[in-house]
Structures are given as C-alpha cells and as structure tokens.
Amino acid sequence: MTMDQLIDSLRDHPRNEAELVKLGHLARKVPTHDMAYLMKTLPTDQAAIVYRVLDKDTALAVFESLSPATQAELIAELRHGEIFEIFNELDPDDRASLFDELPAKVADRLMSGLDLEQRTMTTTVLGYPEDAIGRYMSPEVLWLHPEWTVRRAIDHVKAHIDEPETIYLLPVLDDSRILLGVTGLRRLLSSDDDMTVREIMREAESAHATDPREETARRFLGGKLLAMPIVDAEHRLLGVLTYDDAVEIINEEDAEDAARSGGAEPLEKSYLSSSIMRIVQSRVVWLVMLALSAALTVKVLDLFEDKLSTVVILALFIPLLTGTGGNTGNQAATTVTRALAVGEVRIRDLPKVIWRELRVGFVLGLILGSLAFVITGFIYGFTFGTVIGLTLLAVCVQAAVVGGMMPIIAKKVGADPAVFSNPFISTFCDATGLLIYFGIASVILGI
Amino acid sequence: MTMDQLIDSLRDHPRNEAELVKLGHLARKVPTHDMAYLMKTLPTDQAAIVYRVLDKDTALAVFESLSPATQAELIAELRHGEIFEIFNELDPDDRASLFDELPAKVADRLMSGLDLEQRTMTTTVLGYPEDAIGRYMSPEVLWLHPEWTVRRAIDHVKAHIDEPETIYLLPVLDDSRILLGVTGLRRLLSSDDDMTVREIMREAESAHATDPREETARRFLGGKLLAMPIVDAEHRLLGVLTYDDAVEIINEEDAEDAARSGGAEPLEKSYLSSSIMRIVQSRVVWLVMLALSAALTVKVLDLFEDKLSTVVILALFIPLLTGTGGNTGNQAATTVTRALAVGEVRIRDLPKVIWRELRVGFVLGLILGSLAFVITGFIYGFTFGTVIGLTLLAVCVQAAVVGGMMPIIAKKVGADPAVFSNPFISTFCDATGLLIYFGIASVILGI
Numbered sequence: 060m061t062m063d064q065l066i067d068s069l070r071d072h073p074r075n076e077a078e079l080v081k082l083g084h085l086a087r088k089v090p091t092h093d094m095a096y097l098m099k100t101l102p103t104d105q106a107a108i109v110y111r112v113l114d115k116d117t118a119l120a121v122f123e124s125l126s127p128a129t130q131a132e133l134i135a136e137l138r139h140g141e142i143f144e145i146f147n148e149l150d151p152d153d154r155a156s157l158f159d160e161l162p163a164k165v166a167d168r169l170m171s172g173l174d175l176e177q178r179t180m181t182t183t184v185l186g187y188p189e190d191a192i193g194r195y196m197s198p199e200v201l202w203l204h205p206e207w208t209v210r211r212a213i214d215h216v217k218a219h220i221d222e223p224e225t226i227y228l229l230p231v232l233d234d235s236r237i238l239l240g241v242t243g244l245r246r247l248l249s250s251d252d253d254m255t256v257r258e259i260m261r262e263a264e265s266a267h268a269t270d271p272r273e274e275t276a277r278r279f280l281g282g283k284l285l286a287m288p289i290v291d292a293e294h295r296l297l298g299v300l301t302y303d304d305a306v307e308i309i310n311e312e313d314a315e316d317a318a319r320s321g322g323a324e325p326l327e328k329s330y331l332s333s334s335i336m337r338i339v340q341s342r343v344v345w346l347v348m349l350a351l352s353a354a355l356t357v358k359v360l361d362l363f364e365d366k367l368s369t370v371v372i373l374a375l376f377i378p379l380l381t382g383t384g385g386n387t388g389n390q391a392a393t394t395v396t397r398a399l400a401v402g403e404v405r406i407r408d409l410p411k412v413i414w415r416e417l418r419v420g421f422v423l424g425l426i427l428g429s430l431a432f433v434i435t436g437f438i439y440g441f442t443f444g445t446v447i448g449l450t451l452l453a454v455c456v457q458a459a460v461v462g463g464m465m466p467i468i469a470k471k472v473g474a475d476p477a478v479f480s481n482p483f484i485s486t487f488c489d490a491t492g493l494l495i496y497f498g499i500a501s502v503i504l505g506i
Numbered sequence: 507m508t509m510d511q512l513i514d515s516l517r518d519h520p521r522n523e524a525e526l527v528k529l530g531h532l533a534r535k536v537p538t539h540d541m542a543y544l545m546k547t548l549p550t551d552q553a554a555i556v557y558r559v560l561d562k563d564t565a566l567a568v569f570e571s572l573s574p575a576t577q578a579e580l581i582a583e584l585r586h587g588e589i590f591e592i593f594n595e596l597d598p599d600d601r602a603s604l605f606d607e608l609p610a611k612v613a614d615r616l617m618s619g620l621d622l623e624q625r626t627m628t629t630t631v632l633g634y635p636e637d638a639i640g641r642y643m644s645p646e647v648l649w650l651h652p653e654w655t656v657r658r659a660i661d662h663v664k665a666h667i668d669e670p671e672t673i674y675l676l677p678v679l680d681d682s683r684i685l686l687g688v689t690g691l692r693r694l695l696s697s698d699d700d701m702t703v704r705e706i707m708r709e710a711e712s713a714h715a716t717d718p719r720e721e722t723a724r725r726f727l728g729g730k731l732l733a734m735p736i737v738d739a740e741h742r743l744l745g746v747l748t749y750d751d752a753v754e755i756i757n758e759e760d761a762e763d764a765a766r767s768g769g770a771e772p773l774e775k776s777y778l779s780s781s782i783m784r785i786v787q788s789r790v791v792w793l794v795m796l797a798l799s800a801a802l803t804v805k806v807l808d809l810f811e812d813k814l815s816t817v818v819i820l821a822l823f824i825p826l827l828t829g830t831g832g833n834t835g836n837q838a839a840t841t842v843t844r845a846l847a848v849g850e851v852r853i854r855d856l857p858k859v860i861w862r863e864l865r866v867g868f869v870l871g872l873i874l875g876s877l878a879f880v881i882t883g884f885i886y887g888f889t890f891g892t893v894i895g896l897t898l899l900a901v902c903v904q905a906a907v908v909g910g911m912m913p914i915i916a917k918k919v920g921a922d923p924a925v926f927s928n929p930f931i932s933t934f935c936d937a938t939g940l941l942i943y944f945g946i947a948s949v950i951l952g953i
Binding site for chain 2: 090091092095096099100120123124216217220221226227244245248249264278280281282283285302303306310313314316317318320321322323326329330331335336338339342343345346347349350353354356357360361364367368371372374375376377378379381382383385386387389390392393394395396397398401402403404405408411412415418419422423426427430431434481482485486489493
C-alpha cells in the first residue's frame with residue numbers, strides 16, 4: 060500500500076533532494092482522502108514535510124480539510140513564504156477561522172500582506188461571533204441586476220467566472236444591494252435570451268448574518284440548497300453560504316454532541332494527534348463533577364446502612380437496578396437530544412415528550428419488572444422478587460421521563476441539550492433509583 | 507404564529523372547500539422547513555390534508571424531506587392519482603428508497619405506470635443492496651464526449667438542461683461509456699470555445715456502485731464535492747451521486763450511531779410521529795439484554811456476600827465506583843467511535859489507541875483516586891481511603907482501555923462500532939469494577 064511506503068520513507072527522515080523527489084512520487088499516488096487522514100495523524104514535523112512535496116492544488120485541498128487548530132500547528136512548521144501563499148489562497152471565511160488560532164503577531168503580519176479587497180472581506184467575516192452564520196459566509200458574491208436581460212447576465216457571469224466561491228446561485232440585488240430573489244446558472248441557460256432577470260428569478264431562502272450557525276446550517280441542508288444568501292437586518296446582501304460550510308458546521312456540532320453525550324468535551328484536533336494531557340483535559344472536569352455527584356449515592360446508602368446490614372442481599376441488586384435506570388434514561392435522552400438537534404422536536408413539545416416517555420417507561424418497566432419478578436422470585440423468594448420487580452417498574456418510568464425532559468429543559472434555559480449527557484443522567488438516576496429501591500424494600504420487607 | 511393557526515384549523519377537521527382554501531392560505535405562509543417539521547409531527551390523516559393544500563413544488567420539496575417510512579404512511583392516506591404524481595416526479599434513487607417501504611401491490615402498480623426509461627432507471631438503482639452507494643445514485647446523467655468542442659458541449663448542455671439531476675458536474679465518456687474524466691459548467695463557460703472537452707477535463711474522484719455507502723458519502727463530503735460519478739468494475743459510468751444524497755446518508759448513519767450509543771435502535775420515523783409501541787420496540791431488546799448482563803453483577807456480589815456482611819460500609823461505594831468506571835469507559839468509547847466514523851482512526855491504529863487510553867486512564871485514575879483517598883480518608887479512615895483510591899485508579903485504567911478498544915474490535919469483526927454502546931460498556935465495567943474492588947478490599951482490609 061502506497062500510504063505505508065510513504066510512512067516508512069518518512070521514518071528515514073528524508074532531507075536531500077533525491078529523497079524528497081521520491082517522497083513526492085509516492086505522495087502523488089495517495090488518494091486525497093487518505094492524505095487528509097495522514098496529515099491528521101502524523102506528527103506535525105512529518106506532516107510539514109509531506110505537505111511540501113504535494114502539488115499546489117492537492118496541498119490546498121488537504122489544508123482546507125484540516126481543523127483550524129491542526130492548520131495552525133502545521134503553519135508553525137512552514138516557512139513564511141509558504142504560509143503566506145496558503146493564507147492568500149484560502150476563502151475569506153476559512154481564513155477567518157484560521158486567524159483565530161494563530162498567534163496575534165503571525166496573524167497580523169499575514170493580514171497586512173493581503174490586498175485591500177481580501178483584507179476587507181476577511182475583516183467583515185471576523186466581525187461576527189463564532190456561533191453566528193455570518194462567520195462562515197463568503198463575501199465574494201457574483202450578483203445580478205433585475206433589469207438585465209438573460210443574455211447580459213450570462214455575459215456578466217462569464218466575465219467574472221473566476222472570482223466568487225460559487226456561480227451556481229446568483230442573488231438578484233437592487234441598487235441599494237437589497238436582496239430581491241435568486242436565480243441559478245441552470246435557470247439562466249435554459250431561459251430565453253431576451254427575458255429579464257426579474258422575470259426568471261425566484262424567491263430566496265436566506266438567513267441573517269447573526270442567525271445561529273447550527274440552526275441555519277440544518278435548514279440549509281434540510282432544504283438541499285447549494286448556496287444561501289446571507290443578509291443584514293435591512294435585507295441587504297452580505298455574502299453567500301456554500302454547502303461545504305454548512306456540512307462543516309454540522310460536522311463540528313455533531314462531534315460536539317457526540318463527545319458531550321459521552322461526558323467529555325470535544326477535542327480541537329483529531330484524536331490521534333491530540334496529546335495525552337489534552338485528552339485528559341477534555342475528560343477530567345466532567346469525570347470529577349460526575350464522581351462528586353455520585354457521592355450522593357454514598358450518602359443515600361449511608362442513610363440505609365442499618366437496613367443493608369439487616370438484609371445484606373439488598374446490596375447485591377444495587378448495580379443491576381441503578382444500571383437499568385441509567386440505561387433507560389440514556390435511551391430517552393439520546394433519542395430526544397438527536398430529535399432536538401435535527402429539528403424533529405422543539406421546546407414547545409415538552410408536555411408531549413413527557414407523556415410519551417411516561418408511557419414508554421411504563422411498558423418497558425412492566426416487561427423488565429415481570430421478568431425480574433419471575434427470575435428473582437425463583438431464586439430469592441417471591442417477596443423479594445416483588446421488591447425487585449416493583450423497583451424496576453418505578454425506576455424505568457422515572458428514568459425515561461427524566462431522560463426525555465432533561466435535553467429539552469437544557470435547551471429552554473439556553474444550554475447545550477447534550478450537556479445533560481448519558482453519564483449525567485446515569486448518575487442522577489443512580490441516586491433517585493436507590494431512594495425508590497429502599498423505599499419499596501422498607502414497605503414490603505417491613506424493615 | 508402562522509404554524510399555530512394552521513394546527514388550530516386542522517383541529518376543527520376542515521372538510522368543505524372554503525375551509526380548505528383558508529388552510530391553503532395559511533400553509534403558504536409557513537416556511538418550508540417549518541412545514542417539514544409539521545409533516546413529521548402531525549398525525550398522518552392531518553398531514554395528508556395539509557399536503558393536499560400545498561402548491562405542487564412545495565409539496566414535492568416537503569415530501570422529499572420525509573423519511574421513506576413516513577412517506578409510505580402519507581401515501582396510504584392519499585388518492586391513487588396524487589400518489590402517482592409524486593412517484594413520477596421523484597428522482598429514481600428517492601423512488602427506490604420509497605419503493606422498499608410500500609406494500610408490494612402498491613409498489614408494482616406504481617412502477618408499471620412509469621414510462622420505460624424511468625422504470626429502467628429505477629430498476630437499475632433497486633438492483634444494489636441498501637448499504638451500497640449505487641442505491642443512492644441518480645442514473646440520469648448528462649455526459650460529454652472528449653472530442654467535442656467547448657461550444658458544442660455548451661450547446662449540448664443547454665439542449666438537455668432539464669433532464670439530469672445535476673448539470674454542475676459533467677462526466678466525460680468514451681464510446682464504450684468508460685469514464686475518462688469530468689468537467690464542470692464553470693470550467694466550460696470559462697474556456698475557449700474551440701478547445702476540446704478532453705483538453706479541459708480533469709481527473710474524476712469516483713466510486714464503484716458496490717462501495718459501502720457511509721465511507722463513500724464521508725469521502726464525498728470531505729472532498730467538498732458537488733457530485734461524484736459512480737462506475738462499475740470496468741470503470742463504465744452508471745450514475746452520479748449528488749451532494750444531497752451524501753448528506754442524507756450521513757444523516758441516517760449519524761442518527762443510527764447516536765441511537766446505538768444510547769443503547770437503542772434508531773427509529774424509522776421521527777420521534778413524535780412514532781407510536782409508543784414502536785419506541786418500546788426500539789429499546790426493549792437492548793434493555794433486556796443489558797439487564798441480563800447486569801445479572802452478572804448480582805452474581806459477583808453474591809460471591810462476596812460474606813465480606814459485605816462483615817464490612818457493610820463496602821456496599822456504600824458500589825454505585826460510585828461502578829458509575830465512575832462506566833463514565834470513563836463511555837468517554838473513551840464515544841471519542842473512538844466518532845473518530846472511526848469520520849475516518850480519523852482506522853483499524854490499524856488499535857495498538858496506538860490502547861497505548862493512549864492506558865496513559866489517559868492512568869492520569870485520570872491518579873487524579874480521581876487521590877481526591878477520593880483524601881475525602882474518604884477523612885470520613886472513613888485512611889485504610890478505607892486507600893481501598894477506594896486504589897480501586898478508582900485501577901477502574902479508570904481498565905475502563906479507558908476497554909472503552910477505547912471495543913469500537914475498533916467491533917469494526918474489525920464487521921459489526922457497527924456503535925454497538926458497543928455506552929450502556930454496554932457501563933455494564934461490562936460494572937462487573938469487572940466490582941471484581942477489582944473486592945480484590946483490593948480483601949487484600950488491604952484482610953477480610
């Protein structure tokens with residue numbers, strides 16, 4: 060496999076011209092997506108060597124596919140001329156993301172090297188906060204005038220074809236840059252030459268530059284758009300969002316949700332290129348917080364210590380019961396978090412979700428409870444079987460409801476729904492589950 | 507809000523012409539993405555009423571945004587003429603997905619109503635398994651001949667502009683349909699009229715129709731492509747994959763991963779439109795399986811019953827210790843599952859992952875263990891503090907390693923990495939954690 064040969068050649072620390080030429084030949088045979096994987100997993104100094112032997116187009120494509128944090132690390136290994144070339148070639152929105160990750164001095168020097176137009180566009184994009192969609196738009200837009208004929212419009216597109224990020228969506232603007240509608244190259248080419256742009260344009264699905272990025276990107280992808288005009292409060296055109304930006308936003312948001320659902324913060328770089336301490340950092344705060352909340356379970360059990368010493372058998376079922384509660388809660392939380400993220404559930408649906416989870420939890424509890432009643436009953440006697448069966452029923456109901464509610468409540472108070480992650484819900488259900496368990500045991504066993 | 511008014515009007519069961527016209531007016535004011543949300547959450551009979559009052563283009567756009575299962579339900583409520591109109595308008599790949607969900611009789615009748623060309627294309631797509639990329643391609647492709655001039659190519663595109671799903675990627679084929687390269691409309695329009703297509707075409711990033719869908723879609727989106735040619739084993743063109751198909755595949759795969767990471771199967775329809783029994787069904791198998799594996803913890807504790815009755819205090823820490831093990835395992839599993847899904851980790855990286863998680867788990871265990879040693883020591887004495895501290899250290903190391911390994915091993919044996927979900931890892935870590943706990947307690951406390 061070429062990729063392995065490439066990795067082997069790198070181990071020999073190629074330095075002289077002949078070795079680098081050989082490396083270049085190998086690198087050209089590696090498909091772009093394997094190359095992107097390599098750049099994310101190799102140590103940065105080796106990544107820089109590979110980067111240098113790539114042809115210019117591949118190099119830029121691979122660079123654009125890296126996260127801004129990885130881009131910044133790679134840049135630290137390159138020479139000033141090489142860095143400037145990259146910086147100059149990037150679209151203004153990608154440049155803005157990288158800008159944030161660079162040391163201020165490097166960033167300023169790179170910015171001052173841009174021509175006025177590119178610098179202005181980059182500054183415009185940098186003016187929006189990181190979670191606003193304006194930060195991801197491309198301000199380089201090819202637009203049409205409503206009174207132009209189709210013929211003139213096509214000529215205009217041809218004359219400026221290399222400038223903008225996309226020519227497949229063409230906004231139509233009046234003299235004060237107000238967005239009137241959009242049309243596409245396909246529509247232009249299939250229309251009569253003498254029609255006006257106004258006659259063939261359609262209504263635009265647009266977003267405000269200050270709109271939240273995740274919601275806008277989901278709307279974009281849900282509508283299967285190729286590009287979307289971004290406007291200001293007066294509906295004046297500011298830029299265009301292209302599909303690759305929407306995909307990247309959703310990718311980042313999904314990575315964040317996935318990490319949080321597992322009780323960790325997302326890593327800024329890829330897993331294999333992050334340092335051990337970075338990974339520890341992404342997990343330790345959550346883990347300590349969860350362990351401290353789990354101290355609650357010690358406290359709860361402490362309350363029932365006398366009951367435990369009377370009926371030691373009660374202790375045997377603790378992990379089973381708390382575990383099942385946690386699992387049921389996780390199932391509900393995961394389903395609802397995902398449904399919220401993709402817009403299938405909204406905050407207004409909270410009562411509906413509670414009512415659904417109440418019924419789902421009840422049915423699940425009935426099934427598990429009956430099963431446990433029979434099995435435990437045969438082994439430990441049916442009085443004890445009743446305790447375990449009833450506890451499972453109650454635990455399933457409360458865990459499903461809590462798991463279903465939490466993400467919506469988080470969203471309502473403005474937090475990330477994924478913050479009420481699986482581990483958090485497990486821990487919560489552990490403590491409440493124990494209270495339910497000993498409550499039921501006290502009544503039935505009369506202890 | 508117009509959407510609420512619309513929902514209210516639906517509650518009054520509009521039947522006569524005037525009421526439906528009023529409903530139509532309301533519906534036209536609801537943005538398309540809100541309409542899609544409505545169609546996914548309304549009861550099917552109400553969704554069908556709304557569907558009928560939409561104008562044709564919106565109706566088709568909304569229909570296309572529904573999952574095949576929801577589409578099939580909606581279709582059951584519509585009249586034959588309406589159904590046929592939809593079926594005829596869909597792209598062959600979307601038609602194939604819907605086809606699977608329909609009763610065989612309905613599906614056959616609809617297919618026989620198509621013209622020969624559409625029927626042939628749909629049958630071609632249906633020939634590929636559901637997890638192959640060929641199933642999602644559009645066989646309606648506009649292609650160019652390498653010897654044509656740019657002028658002739660542009661005329662050809664203009665003449666056939668309404669037929670294919672995309673005109674932004676134009677494959678170049680020789681006489682036996684072998685894919686030689688691709689070009690785009692942008693390149694065509696910016697090239698000299700007398701150049702040949704061969705001169706301006708570039709190498710194509712393509713996929714085989716039998717390639718796995720998730721991997722291909724990730725490669726597609728990673729490369730920021732607009733469309734990708736799909737070929738057979740002889741490199742003959744079969745169709746084109748467009749970006750919306752790639753987005754949809756990833757969306758489904760991510761939903762599946764999210765559900766499984768929470769220990770449930772993905773729902774076929776949206777959460778709010780799924781029946782209670784469907785939701786129960788998606789969770790109960792996992793839950794019962796997990797509960798049965800958790801029976802292992804009862805067994806383990808049973809082994810140590812005498813130790814538990816000697817030192818009841820040991821029982822108090824069970825949920826804390828098993829919980830922390832589960833959390834650490836989940837963190838590692840979530841990170842690695844995601845990294846595998848997006849291609850940042852591959853199967854070959856297993857030894858690297860184990861070595862990383864060993865160190866991460868050790869550092870996390872040191873931090874948590876020291877903390878627990880101090881706190882527990884002050885309350886329960888430092889001998890007992892040593893038991894808890896050492897157990898946490900050992901539990902963190904083993905949970906991190908197990909959590910990191912499991913998804914890779916799953917992928918290696920051909921299973922979905924997300925199958926070793928959070929609940930599964932929690933349950934596994936519960937049992938092993940207890941063994942570690944009582945092992946350490948026996949040695950240190952001499953019981």
